[in-house]
Amino acid sequence: MMLRLTLALIALLPTAALGASAPRWAVDKARSTIAFSATMNGEGFNGRFLRWDARIHFDPAALQSSSVVAVISTASVRTGDATRDEALPTEDWFAAKVFPQAIFRSNLFRHLSGNRYQAVGTLAIRGRTQPVTLAFTLVITGKRAVMRGHVTIDRRNFGVGQRHFASPDSVAAAVRVAITIVATRAG
Amino acid sequence: MSGFGSAAPPTRQASDNRRYSVTAILLHWLIAALILTNLIIGWRMASSRGLAQFELFQLHKSIGITVFLFSLARLGWRLAVPPPPYPASLSIPERRGATVTHWLFYAAMIVIPMTGWVLVSASPLNIPTLLFDVVPWPHLPFVHDLAIPLRRAIEAWLGPVHVWLAWSLAALLLVHIAAALKHHFYDRDAVLSRMLPGFKRPRQGPEEIS
Secondary structure, three states: OHHHHHHHHHHHHHHHHOOOOOOEEEEOHHHOEEEEEEEEOOEEEEEEEOOEEEEEEOOOOOHHHOEEEEEEEHHHEEOOOHHHHHHOOOOOOOOOOOOOEEEEEEEEEEEEEOOEEEEEEEEEEOOEEEEEEEEEEEEEEOOEEEEEEEEEEEHHHHOOOOHHHOOOOOEOOEEEEEEEEEEEEOO | OOOOOOOOOOOOOHHHHOOOOHHHHHHHHHHHHHHHHHHHHHHHHOOOOHHHHHHHHHHHHHHHHHHHHHHHHHHHHHHHOOOOOOOOOOOHHHHHHHHHHHHHHHHHHHHHHHHHHHHHHHOOOOOOEEEOOOEEEOOOHHHHOOOHHHHHHHHHHHHHHHHHHHHHHHHHHHHHHHHHHHHHHHHOOOOOHHHOOOOOOOOOOOOOOO
């Protein structure tokens, strides 16, 4: 599985390498998470992905040469409920057998003010690609960076939730993705 | 001479040869198969878990609504087209027993799915009903629009009622089957065969000589 993710990243490298004069950052997996919160029947629940990888080239002083590609294993989703975790990789939801990876690719970065940024890019889940803008804060101390970002997506735009769950009656359409990345500058 | 009066020995009458209509026979066996299947699914649902349980639930709902609709049709047909009269050989208690059983069936086949429909409409899980994963079936608005705590209460109370009624139906089914077999193999009358497809003539019972 990790091999597959790494291969996917390598395959996407040419995209990431465009103008990658920005230094590369090595992600500290133990301290980083790709998580989300959703609502079912009015009750919130949280989830995260156990397996993912990200190739980050970033320079706050050279945003135009920065890029991020993240590859997430959809089958590795965990929400703390056995039935949910059994259902999420299936055809009605992530269809992980057909679409084992969700992929985020940045197109450009914006610095808003202070340590607030935006990463504008595309997110591909379950075979559908949608534009997304990830708002994040970034604090760089020496060679260490802590990034916290979030974006709220409509799962219906990706076809996640079919048949009984196509309508937002039982599972809400809005899903808030929350990302925490701790990384060390490698290059 | 044969005639009325319980003292008269039973003889075969012309009415013994009358059968249920093709529509009645079709609906009877179709509904019987669906009910039997759903009783089994309902029983299995309780011990299954996770996604498998979810899938069984959806199938159970689909079959339940189908039974409901077919039973309404069966009832409509029953009211429009009277069934053949009981064979003359049936005693008064037997006739009464049969009549009660049959009307209990009509009640059960309509009320039990309705309790299921209310349960699904009340459930805070709020999962839409898609018959056989294709045909949308609405929730009951006057149930679905109630406040959540009230819906939970309805669900908690009505759930066991639905199950208890299902067990009662299963018991009724056993009585019904046993009676039909008794009539067919012991009394050797037309009661079962007139509901069986393809039989033109009831089995001949022993003739009694007055």
